[in-house]
Amino acid sequence: MTRTSMSRSSTRIAVPLALAGAAVAVYYLSQQSRTSHPPDSAPGRTAKQSWFGDYKVAGRSVTIAAPRQELFQRWTDPAQLGRFMENVRAVEEGPDGTWRWTVSGPIGTEVRLVTRIVEARKAEFIAWRSVEGSEIEAEGKVFFRDAPAGRGTVVEAIIAYQPPGGTVGHWIAKAFRADPRMQGRHELKRLKMLVETGEIATSANRREERT
């Protein structure tokens, strides 16, 4: 056998093998998507698919060593909110029970959000929604539940929103560290610090260095 015929014969084996491999892969993947898995116990926001229609869903839980009542009260007091929500430049109670928020967006932009509490149960949950005149379509819920073994309260904040600019806008916000997912995580941690320690940690050595 010459070298050429050898390589030709190995091609003759390799091509059908590759085709067979591809066929198996396609079959496997199609079976995967066709098999319906029953829903699991995880919160929907942890699903690998985090877009629900035009809405992006984000959420985060934190355990805070304090009773539900105290945390609920802090969450419904605009003066307290401003202390731990550092991306909120201003929040004021408007007429007819609406709240008007000015929130920092990416690249020095500002986003105005007008919300209304649609349902609340004291020390249990708050549900809110953006109203007409708001620059973002968003709705959210905050739950307050007793943590096990006297660990305090689990605060769970969930937001569903239409990122301004859709998918592209979402990635821009993420790149500039201004997406609601990261902001929400930071805000819950600041609330925890404020409640558990009475202050918000900083490594600034002087007051004017504090960001």
Added chain:
Amino acid sequence: MRALTYHGTLDVRVDTVPDPEIVNPRDAIIEITSTAICGSDLHLYDGVIPGVQKGDILGHEFMGRVVDVGPGSTLQKGQRVVVPFTISCGGCFFCQLGQFSGCDNSNPVEKQDATEATYGHALTGMFGYSHLTGGYPGGQAQYARVPFSDVGPIVVPDGVDDELVLFLSDILPTGWMAAENAQIQPGDTVAVWGCGPVGLFAVQSSLIMGAEQVIAIDHHPHRLDLARSLGAEVIDYTQTHVLEALMEMTGGIGPDAVIDAVGMESHGFAPDNLLDTLKQKVLPGTDRGHVLRMALMAVRKGGRVSIPGVYGGFVDKFPMGALMQKGIQIRTGQTHVQRYTRDLLNRIMEGQIDTTFLISHRLPLEEAATGYRNFRDNQNEWTKVVLKP
């Protein structure tokens, strides 16, 4: 004030920087009277810990006098205090469990993202140890701002020399917790890798906790002498096959517990270590795990591995098979300093523990860079450097 700052790999300098002031209610400002260079500072100096920025003030072993307090501090001006290197709030779930180095609330929120992504959970704040642990200015300086000053600092009586108590800030509790993590039983043999300050204190602590035999491993003759003077037997790894020697010195059983007081920058010319050294220079976040691999091989079946040595990234060629098949337990972690300071202060005051044998050099703060260079390059003689601001 004057402070030792980071300028780059193997480049630290004493610069003039603004004085700290009270920022949060529970803060105190300490005028530093003594501060030390820690072996773990050398990991920063060598550039193997990410997140250190030019101008950062280093140092996490310090003590001094209280010169200012916020309204939430329980300290009083004029008190002398030793400050733990971990910053702990005292109120979160972890602090309440006594796991102070797991405090949730001391690393500033905006600094937590990096370690939440790399370690799965955000690290606790520490003084002078990169922005991964908060970017807090350290204590190799004239003054330091101490957050949560009602929880961390331990007050020491006037008239007690600084050098008797300074090491309560880190290395003494770290050596103590290393021995505690080794879960020593009467009759046990404990092998300790590394005769640096933490290794030597682990030797001392293991003997106090009732170890029958402690075997210390290093290559610097003077450091091995210090271990011997504390009551350890010693192995010089440049002369002896360590694994074989440990088996022969323990009647073929192997040490009941082993302590890795070396960490991510192990020395020596073993093939795995040469490969790791090359890799560490090219890839950030790869640790040199030679000692850890040896420790897992050496420890007896069902034995305990305690790791006070600092690791920051990934170790490969990890002998997972030895770990599982021999049924080994591993305990590790940054030291829960606040859990041990009172007990250890009592032991120092009673004369049971002496830490001053370790100090080889005392320098003015202005000469801190000389201290770093020699502590790194002349480890045989330079066993511990205390700086005086």
